[in-house]
Amino acid sequence: MRLIDxxxxxxxxxxxxxxxxxxxxxxxxxxxxxxxxxxxKKGSSLVKAVSAVADGQADAIVTAGNSGAALVAGxxxxxxxxxxxxxxxxxxxxxxxxVLFCLDLGANADCKAEHLVQFAIMGHCYATTIAGIxxxxxxxxxxxxxxxxxxxxxxxxxxxxxxxxxLFDVCFVGNIEPRDILNGDIDVLVSDGFTGxxxxxxxxxxxxxxxxxxxEEAAASWLNTIGLGLAKSAxxxxxxxxxxxxxxxxxxxxxxxxxxxxxxCSSAFAIEQALLLAHRAVSDAxxxxxxTELATWFKATxxxxxxxxxxxPVRPEFFA
Amino acid sequence: MRLIDxxxxxxxxxxxxxxxxxxxxxxxxxxxxxxxxxxxKKGSSLVKAVSAVADGQADAIVTAGNSGAALVAGxxxxxxxxxxxxxxxxxxxxxxxxVLFCLDLGANADCKAEHLVQFAIMGHCYATTIAGIxxxxxxxxxxxxxxxxxxxxxxxxxxxxxxxxxLFDVCFVGNIEPRDILNGDIDVLVSDGFTGxxxxxxxxxxxxxxxxxxxEEAAASWLNTIGLGLAKSAxxxxxxxxxxxxxxxxxxxxxxxxxxxxxxCSSAFAIEQALLLAHRAVSDAxxxxxxTELATWFKATxxxxxxxxxxxPVRPEFFA
Numbered sequence: 001m002r003l004i005d006x007x008x009x010x011x012x013x014x015x016x017x018x019x020x021x022x023x024x025x026x027x028x029x030x031x032x033x034x035x036x037x038x039x040x041k042k043g044s045s046l047v048k049a050v051s052a053v054a055d056g057q058a059d060a061i062v063t064a065g066n067s068g069a070a071l072v073a074g075x076x077x078x079x080x081x082x083x084x085x086x087x088x089x090x091x092x093x094x095x096x097x098x099v100l101f102c103l104d105l106g107a108n109a110d111c112k113a114e115h116l117v118q119f120a121i122m123g124h125c126y127a128t129t130i131a132g133i134x135x136x137x138x139x140x141x142x143x144x145x146x147x148x149x150x151x152x153x154x155x156x157x158x159x160x161x162x163x164x165x166x167l168f169d170v171c172f173v174g175n176i177e178p179r180d181i182l183n184g185d186i187d188v189l190v191s192d193g194f195t196g197x198x199x200x201x202x203x204x205x206x207x208x209x210x211x212x213x214x215x216e217e218a219a220a221s222w223l224n225t226i227g228l229g230l231a232k233s234a235x236x237x238x239x240x241x242x243x244x245x246x247x248x249x250x251x252x253x254x255x256x257x258x259x260x261x262x263x264x265c266s267s268a269f270a271i272e273q274a275l276l277l278a279h280r281a282v283s284d285a286x287x288x289x290x291x292t293e294l295a296t297w298f299k300a301t302x303x304x305x306x307x308x309x310x311x312x313p314v315r316p317e318f319f320a
Numbered sequence: 321m322r323l324i325d326x327x328x329x330x331x332x333x334x335x336x337x338x339x340x341x342x343x344x345x346x347x348x349x350x351x352x353x354x355x356x357x358x359x360x361k362k363g364s365s366l367v368k369a370v371s372a373v374a375d376g377q378a379d380a381i382v383t384a385g386n387s388g389a390a391l392v393a394g395x396x397x398x399x400x401x402x403x404x405x406x407x408x409x410x411x412x413x414x415x416x417x418x419v420l421f422c423l424d425l426g427a428n429a430d431c432k433a434e435h436l437v438q439f440a441i442m443g444h445c446y447a448t449t450i451a452g453i454x455x456x457x458x459x460x461x462x463x464x465x466x467x468x469x470x471x472x473x474x475x476x477x478x479x480x481x482x483x484x485x486x487l488f489d490v491c492f493v494g495n496i497e498p499r500d501i502l503n504g505d506i507d508v509l510v511s512d513g514f515t516g517x518x519x520x521x522x523x524x525x526x527x528x529x530x531x532x533x534x535x536e537e538a539a540a541s542w543l544n545t546i547g548l549g550l551a552k553s554a555x556x557x558x559x560x561x562x563x564x565x566x567x568x569x570x571x572x573x574x575x576x577x578x579x580x581x582x583x584x585c586s587s588a589f590a591i592e593q594a595l596l597l598a599h600r601a602v603s604d605a606x607x608x609x610x611x612t613e614l615a616t617w618f619k620a621t622x623x624x625x626x627x628x629x630x631x632x633p634v635r636p637e638f639f640a
Contacts, residue, residue: 182529194463214558217553317430
């Protein structure tokens, strides 16, 4: 059954809305290989939607499908900001004192140090142009705050970011451990997409565990039942604060048009929030604004040692 | 001032205890390069303690110092189990239904797929010989449960572990996302030391944030104050469950003698727990037992494709 027929049967009032439904006969599955599928399945909703934006028929995309395919389609059909190596997924996390902009949260599982430098620049530009932070404090996610801590890539990125901060108006504060990121001492957190995603989902896992354990404790004693019941509003507030659905989706930063990727298990509320994010990105021209800024930065930093593709030396590990 | 003089001045009763104090004139700092320092600073407490165990004058080591240096000294002076490429830090995390053995939690920032295979074998042997789990379910930490998710190393490790499980009596259940690891569906979690450490510290960071937000909510409403006050025992219980100090330290698995690494900011209680862990490892000969098992496994799997140093093909990324 076509979506349009389904809508006509179950919710005919959609015809009064300013919507156009485009029939798509193919599907790119969550487990399918992004590159091949984007090239093959021209009739998929993802490829059709991205093409519509690339052709100027639509202004933005929201997808809760295969995010790897969204990255590939966005890069191939819409294109990247001049000078950008790789788009990244960026989003805010709630902290003790406000919010923190994190990237990459999952677009690029394997990164080189020069990619992390570009993520730092994207984070800097997002924080200044979109969030209005004058001199955002940028930190590199690592397993220790010391400069010599981290994987080889992180150690190399530390050196490059130090050089970037020496030459350009960027505030690099060094490495940060994940247990300190929510303290409110930094504005932008940089990592590869694998580590960023692990960090985010580990936090979600810990919050989930606290929620079970509290339920267990509530069941184990009447005093706890009463106490936790009375404080219910506190838990609701914290749940709201940490609910991914409240941000709904995240922008694929560095593409020339707004592409919002939402979680595969998004609720209707999360999809609504993702649509609103895409709408804002278009109506206030924030993606355009960001991209102009990014292009300037990539041009300015292009010949710096921080952005060069030649690797810079780092302290070797015992096992190497 | 020498430690022995300090003890005589402030706690002379130590002389009644079965302790021997060895004076160490050098220190390996937390920020110093492990390999060079271990080779140079023969008079440091770390090198002296590890040498004492290597020579049979002592049975185990507990250190809250430079863990990289402990790894290097342990490897060079004590030695690894035959066939082992790299020792790993392993420890238990509390889950919804019990505990989960995780490794590597920080010894090896950069790993290859064949190292992760050995970590899985170490996890299997630890869970069977020490924790008495008959057929431990082993999972690989990744940013998605699908086989094609993860960094290149994780994807390659997935293939190797699948082969290992086909040929040997090992239960590999696939990839797991960090938000699912505490559900109680797995017994052993395998990752490189960088990612494992990021996961652990992200969870600690999230728990810390919940604790602040609850305090904030308690201060904001009298109902919350009373409720959270009544349920105080529930929070204390959860805090105990998730307190790193209660395990105190973790074994450097794969060294031929017990080496326990504790956190650099360990409390007296955490050090006590670490000492008890080292004591148990010696008194019940668990490290010996584990190592015998490990040597057998490494020998048996040595020529398998899972353990070979030749890389096995994985699905490439769009940006590679």
